[in-house]
Amino acid sequence: MSNLVILPIIIPLIAGIIAVFLNKKVVITRGLTKIFIIANLAIVSYMTWIVFNSGSIILETGSWVAPYGIILVADPLSIVLVLTTNIVAAACAFYAPYSLSLKKEQHYFYAFYFFLISGVSGAFLTGDLFNLFVFFEVLLMASYALIVLGGDKVQLRESIKYVLINLFSSILFVTVVAFLYGVVGTVNMAQIAERVQEVEQKGVLTAIGILLFFVFGTKAALFPLYYWMPKSYIVPNPVISALFGALLTKVGIYSILRVFTLIFIHEINLTHEMFIWIAGLSMVFGIIGALSTNNIKLIVAYNVIPAIGFIIMGIGIFNQDAISGSVYYLIHDMIIKSALFLIVGVIAYVAGTSDLRKMSGLMHHYPLLGWLLFVSAFVLAGIPPFSGFIGKLLLLKGALTDEKIAIVIIALLTSLLILYSIMKIFIRGFWGEKNTTMELGKRSMKGFIGPIVFLLTFSVVLGIGAEYIYPSIDTISAYLLDPEQYIDSVLKE
């Protein structure tokens, strides 16, 4: 029992409230944002150290004993994800002043940025299903405000769809929580897990589980439910796209990972088999989308879907290696997706267009940007020694152990096509003759490169330093496959 767990939620909240009042004084807000996010990152790093050395930190708010009050649980999985969230957020904080117009900064960008982080951290840390819904709403409200920031015609058109689909899935979420409460009589995740094992008629619980999967699948942009995602992710400013691409869909996939390793594990043949099929279809349809377009932002946005497919594939296979792979891939993807969105944002800024057909020869003016894109394509596709390789290796190893050959073939082919889809930007945009119609070389990249290099460093370290990081991931995976550990740590202190 320690109050430390509340800090990653409360610090961004306080920072956000301060940012609301200082909205016109942009210089001060920028400085404060950087100070707060770095302080938060330091605290979360310290917490990660504690969690890995002396076990989960649990907070029973208001001293209400576990199944009755709201609890916050910092276990190895959630704390690692909060740490990654803060790394991504820190990079975005340093990128934002160069990317956003002064007017957007004054219109409460920093406030909503902090509320978003607060909601995401809360969703990762909570140990209560209803509270998960509340934190989902916190982060969605912040994202509604961020997606319309600027208020362009296109932005409004796409954000109304974004808001509607998220609103619908939130309402479904409440209904499902009500159903689950009706069956097991609690909303505490550990207690639900305990009681689900005791319920005799599992059929109704499987139905509830699949409904819950629909809810989280919509937020995570899985195969039949992804249609809202790509276009709405490209309309806001690149820094906002980066935050969305890195954090929002990942909160959905985290919830699936949590719920389907802790609570609904009684009918693996039905639910988890279904996940493998959905994983394959997500990969195929996502990559088809990425290959079909010439808009560089849309290419990256579509690439979110196969990544989600890879993670859900690990959950579907459900053995030690596969779950390790999922967790590894989740962390890797949060970092590289935000880096890619930021890089593509810079390309669109310096080229003055995001249409691939209108650009060529960027290499003559921006060689560094070209190489950064090149490296991140390798990271994303999983070329050794970068981080994508380790995640995919573990996933494929898990799949081969269970003899799921079809999904292995789909995953490998998809990886190749992912590489092609990003390389297309490199080949068409960076190679070729100097394009005289574009006013290249006039816009400077000052300030953009730092955050991108910062994120790519983490990707490289995750890959090259896998020997040192893998044991921790393996611990998380063993922990997830043994729900008793979570239940014991929450209920029987």
Added chain:
Amino acid sequence: MEIIISILAGILIATGVYNLLQKQLLRIVIGTGLLSHGAHLFILTMGKLKRGQPPVLEDNITNYTDPLPQALILTSIVISFGVTSLILVLAYRTANENKTDNMEQLRGNENE
């Protein structure tokens, strides 16, 4: 009592979904409102509907009302208020900027 409320919630959700599938923006917004009302009634019904019982479990009391659904429903109502007001403003602005409130014309297939 539970049966009647469940049917009512079902009707609300059915009409909500019907409105959600319309083309006019304002109807869609009303649809989301109806849907969330249906969901709230569901939560309340799941805790069993009783009258005249104390909401807290004390010693020697066997018959009590479940206070948790009421706490949940309150949170949920507040959230849906906020979202509904936001989406009304958003729908208004969208209709103004795009010069139409018909979802068919808000597809955005151009500039791909």
